[in-house]
Amino acid sequence: MSKEHDHGMTIIVKTVTRLTVGLIFLYGIYIILHGHLTPGGGFAGGVIVALSFINLDLAFGGKVSAKIFSRGSTSVIEAFGGIMFLALALLGLRWGGFFDNFLHPDGEPGMLISAGIIPLENIAISLKVGAGLFAIFLTLITLQKFESEKK
Amino acid sequence: MDAYLPYILCLVLFCIGIYAVISKRNIIKIIIGVIIAEYAVNLFLILVAYRAGGRSPIFSSTQEILPEAMVDPLPHALVLTSIVIGLATTAFLIALAVRLYGKYGTFDISRMRELRG
Amino acid sequence: MIELYVLLGLMIAGSLIAIEVKNLLSAVIAVGVVGLGLSIVFLLLKAPDVALTQIVVEIVAVILLIRATLNRDIAMKYCGRRPFGAIMGILFTGFVFVIALITFKDGLNLFGAPLMTVSQFYPQNAIEGTGAMNVVSAIILDYRAYDTLGEATVLFTAVVGVLTVMRSPGKKKEEDLQDSK
Incomplete structure (x- = not known):
């Protein structure tokens, strides 16, 4: 089990993953950045970005995805997302109140740069959700490896 | 009665989940029951928000959409957070189940009770 | 809305x-x-945001469940139902069903006419x-951002809980426990 996990799946899965994983990642970024215009937003986009890394981990084994994104860096990114969200909330105190939309009239409604702090909050939420889910996934996988090594 | 039929089908789904939680012995089956009950609750909130012939709560820059024609957007926002929280709690339940399997070597909760003794 | 009933039956x-x-x-x-x-x-009920989130969350949940149950003694060992638990389950579920039906009759809006x-x-x-075109996004990140902050806290607590439960057990701690006994 351990050896199998290190080497990943067959060459067909690896090739298809190499072709598609970038597109999945890009789609997640698109969903996050257009969250205030189209369906989607930070929650769905964050889970899609986490899914692209889960796809890498399942296809190529733990070592390849650990090179890009280790367990320590997931903790750092999740904490960064939480602090960014809270900092945006606290910055609103300067202009009116907690979670005040202090950037609001900044563009035509319907354009990409509009809606004040909502895109920034989408990015913060997506970092938090994606990194948290990927940390959960890595933890469950790593313990399985630990158990099979013990046997 | 016809106007309540979707609610009743959703209630049947919820009752199936509750029945699985109460009567099953396998931990994975209990987790599946929790997941199904959670889906039923999310579905119920979205069903309450539906307006017959309504539109999605998204404005368009090329098309005039009246706010009066939209479905209720507030339950959508609350269910959106509820789904992600449900995934996190499901992951926590799976972690507990894997831990219990590592300790007792089985998913059967009645045998775990015997082993504790 | 016949397709809604077909999908609910499925x-x-x-x-x-x-x-x-x-x-x-298979389960x-x-x-x-x-x-x-x-x-x-969700898509039929005009909730595209919720449908998008549900489809990706469902995939992650199925992956996690399969990774948790695969390579263990899954299919072969029969974990039956508890006979007493089955009777109690049917009784309690029927009780919930009847109470909810009475409540539906009294206080719920008709399907298709929201309050x-x-x-x-x-x-x-x-x-x-x-300034947001997506009203759901405007609600979760502007009008009701407190809810989202609470959601972030719950998610953080769940991640910390998973990391704590799945932490590999230290040998030293078990020896300490045996010494204290």
Whole structure:
């Protein structure tokens, strides 16, 4: 089990993953950045970005995805997302109140740069959700490896 | 009665989940029951928000959409957070189940009770 | 709305299969059927945000469940139902069903006619107030951002809980426990 996990799946899965994983990642970024215009937003986009890394981990084994994104860096990114969200909330105190939309009239409604702090909050939420889910996934996988090594 | 039929089908789904939680012995089956009950609750909130012939709560820059024609957007926002929280709690339940399997070597909760003794 | 009833029937059948089939892998796949059907139901009920989130969350949940149950003694060992638990389950579920039916009759709005007394404020003021075209996004990140902050806290607590539960057990601690006994 351990050896199998290190080497990943067959060459067909690896090739298809190499072709598609970038597109999945890009789609997640698109969903996050257009969250205030189209369906989607930070929650769905964050889970899609986490899914692209889960796809890498399942296809190529733990070592390849650990090179890009280790367990320590997931903790750092999740904490960064939480602090960014809270900092945006606290910055609103300067202009009116907690979670005040202090950037609001900044563009035509319907354009990409509009809606004040909502895109920034989408990015913060997506970092938090994606990194948290990927940390959960890595933890469950790593313990399985630990158990099979013990046997 | 016809106007309540979707609610009743959703209630049947919820009752199936509750029945699985109460009567099953396998931990994975209990987790599946929790997941199904959670889906039923999310579905119920979205069903309450539906307006017959309504539109999605998204404005368009090329098309005039009246706010009066939209479905209720507030339950959508609350269910959106509820789904992600449900995934996190499901992951926590799976972690507990894997831990219990590592300790007792089985998913059967009645045998775990015997082993504790 | 005949397609809504067909999909709800599919979901009920899928959940019955999920809780009654003996092979755990088949049960997890049946849960996947229920979740994907739920996503299409959300789309029919004009909730595209919720449908998108549901479809990706369902995939992650099925992956986690399969990784947890695969390579263990899944299919072969029969974990039956508890006879007393089955009777109590049917009684309690029937009780919940009857109480909920009475409550539906009294206080619920008809299907297709929502109560908009509070939430008609959001579609009418979303563009002027926040500039966001997506009203759901405007609600979760502007009008009700406190809820999202609480959600982030719950998610953080769940991640910390998973990391704590799955931490590899230290040998030293077990020796300490045996010494203290």
